[in-house]
Amino acid sequence: MVLLGKKFYSQDTVTVARDLLGTILCRRINNKILRGIICETEAYTQDEPACHAFKGKTNRCNVMFREGGFCYVYFIYGMHYCMNVVTEKEGRGCAVLVRALEPLDGLTGTNGPSRLCKTFGITKELNGVDLRSNLSPLWIEKGEKPLEIVTSTRVGISSAVDYPWRFYIKDSGWVSRK
DNA sequence: GATAAGATGTTA
DNA sequence: AACATCTTATCA
Numbered sequence: 001m002v003l004l005g006k007k008f009y010s011q012d013t014v015t016v017a018r019d020l021l022g023t024i025l026c027r028r029i030n031n032k033i034l035r036g037i038i039c040e041t042e043a044y045t046q047d048e049p050a051c052h053a054f055k056g057k058t059n060r061c062n063v064m065f066r067e068g069g070f071c072y073v074y075f076i077y078g079m080h081y082c083m084n085v086v087t088e089k090e091g092r093g094c095a096v097l098v099r100a101l102e103p104l105d106g107l108t109g110t111n112g113p114s115r116l117c118k119t120f121g122i123t124k125e126l127n128g129v130d131l132r133s134n135l136s137p138l139w140i141e142k143g144e145k146p147l148e149i150v151t152s153t154r155v156g157i158s159s160a161v162d163y164p165w166r167f168y169i170k171d172s173g174w175v176s177r178k
Numbered sequence: 179g180a181t182a183a184g185a186t187g188t189t190a
Numbered sequence: 191a192a193c194a195t196c197t198t199a200t201c202a
Contacts, residue, residue, distance in 0.1 A: 044185075050185070051185090052185080059198080060197085060198060060199080074185085074197090075198085076198095077195070077197090078195030079187085079196075080186050082185060082186080084185090112186070113185070114186050115187075154185070155186095156185050157184095
């Protein structure tokens with residue numbers, strides 16, 4: 001078992017989004033560990049209007065401005081949580097949205113950004129958690145590099161719709177539906 | 179204080 | 191295609 005470290009998360013956001021595919025999201029909850037292979041991601045950077053950090057630090061997105069490797073969780077549509085991985089260096093408001101997991105340990109219900117949060121018990125409580133330590137309730141381990149990666153535009157946004165910043169493992173079977 | 183929009187998911 | 195449901199950001 002090898003954890004992803006500071007060096008990994010400090011990279012360019014789009015690089016991190018692509019390289020997170022195949023890594024393993026791990027959640028300690030109720031004396032159990034849930035695991036899933038990250039198979040779909042999207043990159044968001046401060047420079048473009050679809051990003052929560054576009055207009056600078058707010059109460060919601062301030063975690064995005066910390067150094068790479070922290071967890072950014074937000075609540076949306078009155079009922080859903082979404083989980084992000086903060087990237088780059090402190091002061092840059094960037095993150096990668098984790099959109100789907102290929103479940104290990106027999107889990108299911110992990111195809112979709114809010115579905116995986118529900119299944120993994122990820123709520124606002126985990127906003128700001130350090131993903132680089134397995135003493136945290138949530139962390140990420142190295143995994144198998146995917147054979148083939150597909151690139152497309154991001155889902156569910158109304159600005160910067162043409163950025164090719166969504167990535168998923170080809171033929172995964174667990175990618176969120178369109 | 180009010181208002182509109184939102185990185186979704188389910189149902190019809 | 192509609193809707194469930196409420197936080198967040200923005201404006202007054």
